[in-house]
Amino acid sequence: MIKIQVPGTSANLGPGFDAFGLALSIYNTFSFEEKNDGKLTIRGVERKYQSDTNLVYRSMQKVFKKVAYRPQGLYLHSAVEVPISRGLGSSATCIVGGLFGANTLIGAPLTTDELFDMAVELEGHPDNVAPAIYGGLVVSMNDHGKNIYIKSSVHPGYEFYALVPDFPLSTADARQVLPKKISFGDATHNLPRATMTYLALTNGSEDILRLSMKDRLHQPYRKKLIHHYDTITKKAKEMGCLNTCISGAGPTILVINSVANLHFQTKMSAYLAEKSPGWQILPLAPDHTGVQVLGG
Numbered sequence: 001m002i003k004i005q006v007p008g009t010s011a012n013l014g015p016g017f018d019a020f021g022l023a024l025s026i027y028n029t030f031s032f033e034e035k036n037d038g039k040l041t042i043r044g045v046e047r048k049y050q051s052d053t054n055l056v057y058r059s060m061q062k063v064f065k066k067v068a069y070r071p072q073g074l075y076l077h078s079a080v081e082v083p084i085s086r087g088l089g090s091s092a093t094c095i096v097g098g099l100f101g102a103n104t105l106i107g108a109p110l111t112t113d114e115l116f117d118m119a120v121e122l123e124g125h126p127d128n129v130a131p132a133i134y135g136g137l138v139v140s141m142n143d144h145g146k147n148i149y150i151k152s153s154v155h156p157g158y159e160f161y162a163l164v165p166d167f168p169l170s171t172a173d174a175r176q177v178l179p180k181k182i183s184f185g186d187a188t189h190n191l192p193r194a195t196m197t198y199l200a201l202t203n204g205s206e207d208i209l210r211l212s213m214k215d216r217l218h219q220p221y222r223k224k225l226i227h228h229y230d231t232i233t234k235k236a237k238e239m240g241c242l243n244t245c246i247s248g249a250g251p252t253i254l255v256i257n258s259v260a261n262l263h264f265q266t267k268m269s270a271y272l273a274e275k276s277p278g279w280q281i282l283p284l285a286p287d288h289t290g291v292q293v294l295g296g
Contacts, residue, residue: 002032003294004101007135007287008082009089010162010254011127013201014213014245015194021089021138022201023131023287024160028082028090029294030056030097032105035073044078055091059098062118069106076101085168087248092128095119096291104293120147128248135290137201154286155204161255161265162247163232166278169225174249177221186216206242206258213243213256226251228276239267 008026012018035041040057042050052058056076064070078097082090099115099122110118112133119129126140130149140149196212199205223229223246232253233244240261247254257264265283272279 001295002101002104003029004032004097004104005029005292005294006093006096006100006132007089007290009092009128009131010087010160010247010252011089012215012218012245012248013197013254014219014243015190015197015215015217016139017190017194017215017217018125018127019139019141019194020198021127021131021140022154022160023135023138023290024088024162025285025287026081026088026162026282028093028097029079030094030101031075031077031079032060032101033075034071034105035075037073039073041073041075042078043076044080055094056098056101059095059119059122060102062122063099063102063106063110063115066118067106067109071105083164083252085170086164087169087246087250087252088162088164089128089132089248091171092119092123092132095122096129096132100291100293116149117147131290133290136286136288137198139198152198152202153288154201157204157206157259158201158242158286159257159259160284160286161241161257161268162282162284163236163253163255163268163272164280164282165227165251165276167227167251169249169251171249174222174225177225178218179221182217189214189216201256209242209256213245215245219246222246222250226253228279229253232272232276232279235271236268239264239271 007023011021013020084090103110120126123129130138130140136151138151193212200208241255241257
């Protein structure tokens with residue numbers, strides 16, 4: 001049986017809207033086996049996902065179609081850690097898991113970069129699938145149909161926490177609240193801050209990171225969809241974290257903390273338990289490896 005492990009991801013990271021993505025140490029693991037029974041069997045997920053509309057299966061089909069392969073039957077199992085519809089790249093894990101699972105199952109005829117292009121086509125944008133595949137801190141773009149990325153490592157002086165609420169938020173809904181046009185001032189506000197945020201995450205410039213993550217393109221609009229956003233982010237900064245941002249389209253809040261700021265997790269856990277009991281805190285680290293084939 002083949003097993004594929006895919007990290008969850010956090011896209012945007014404040015001012016890096018639709019460009020930045022970070023792989024994190026939370027994983028969905030997908031198991032695959034080709035059968036001769038002519039059936040599609042899907043386990044490990046709710047019944048509504050146990051059909052040919054399953055995103056992992058649909059992603060597998062894209063590989064099979066490209067190389068003209070037709071499996072006799074398939075068994076697929078999902079072991080899910082990444083919360084669904086919380087802004088931590090759950091759909092990207094399904095797409096990447098399905099593509100790499102199918103490719104491994106049939107002898108790996110496609111390269112990683114070919115699978116990356118297919119993942120972008122399925123997801124519609126590269127900011128989650130790029131770090132899910134390559135790991136690390138990634139900035140990505142599409143230039144005339146060509147997907148391009150740069151990967152860097154996060155400085156070891158940082159640690160991350162995902163503050164995950166008990167309510168979902170779909171990417172489609174989060175897109176609906178965004179403006180159709182942005183001002184020149186908002187664009188010039190974000191450009192230097194995005195650059196500084198990326199560099200500060202790689203070189204450990206904590207003082208820069210405290211200042212650089214303010215965004216004007218998406219967070220002012222999306223935060224209105226996240227209950228208690230302003231209160232929780234204010235409290236996180238009072239507890240000494242370096243900065244916060246909406247993870248992906250939300251509703252999860254990503255906290256960036258210095259490893260020297262001890263006891264943040266304990267303090268925030270106690271605060272959430274008292275003031276926002278539906279929220280949970282997940283301690284995370286950057287994943288610099290990306291998708292892995294664990295068996296097969």
